[in-house]
Amino acid sequence: MSGVQQSILVIDDEAQIRKFLRISLVAHGYRVLEAGCGREGLTLAAEARPDLLVLDLGLPDMDGKELLAELRRDSQVPVLVLSVRAGDGEKVLALDGGANDYVTKPFSIRELLARVRVLLRRPASPGQGPGTLNCGPLAVDLDNRRVDLDGREIALTRKEYDVLAMLARHPGRIVTQQQLLRDIWGPTHVEDSHYLRVVVGHLRQKLGDDPADPRFIVTEAGIGYRLREQAP
Structure with missing residues (x-):
């Protein structure tokens, strides 16, 4: 401390x-x-x-x-x-x-x-750029919209990147399904949770993340998702 x-x-x-x-x-x-x-x-x-x-x-x-x-x-x-x-x-x-x-x-x-x-843990001050979030071998470069895993760039769709980036801006914290749907798909899609499940499923495939024992994206059942601050 x-x-x-x-x-x-x-x-x-x-x-x-x-x-x-x-x-x-x-x-x-x-x-x-x-x-x-x-x-x-x-x-x-x-x-x-x-x-x-x-x-x-x-x-x-x-x-x-x-x-x-x-x-x-x-x-x-x-x-x-x-x-x-x-x-x-x-x-x-x-x-x-x-x-x-x-x-x-x-x-x-x-x-x-x-x-x-x-x-x-204090976030970066508002005057600073968002920078890069590191979770073990996963790096999310919020300035350049780039995601690397084990030093190699991972190709993501726009929605896949947007979901991962929103989780990365709140590391360790729960982001609700409604927050993700509202901010990424728009306010008329806050009930369309299947959109989000599909995108998170594709993200996990590309990151090699087992939903039953996740290294990166943790599901808070019925609530939303959080990105680990550190990979186990």
């Missing part, structure tokens, strides 16, 4: 969950702020400007998705949803509403800490 201590705001109405997260996060070098309700959380987020939010959806004074909508009016702070709501529909709504990742309760603290580390 850098010399600057990163701060995490936990918004959850369960005191035991907040205590567990505080002990675990502090032990890994983070500074932890806590809020037991949505309004308190929004106030703390505005005043303390934390580096990351861990947000429960079932808050006593407002739904977590409502809090997320208010937060996103003027803040792009990374948000990790931590919720007992395990349905795909809830996950998609939260991710499309501005959450960066979603973990269901009960949860593994090792998995949560890994996802926290991913979200706290």
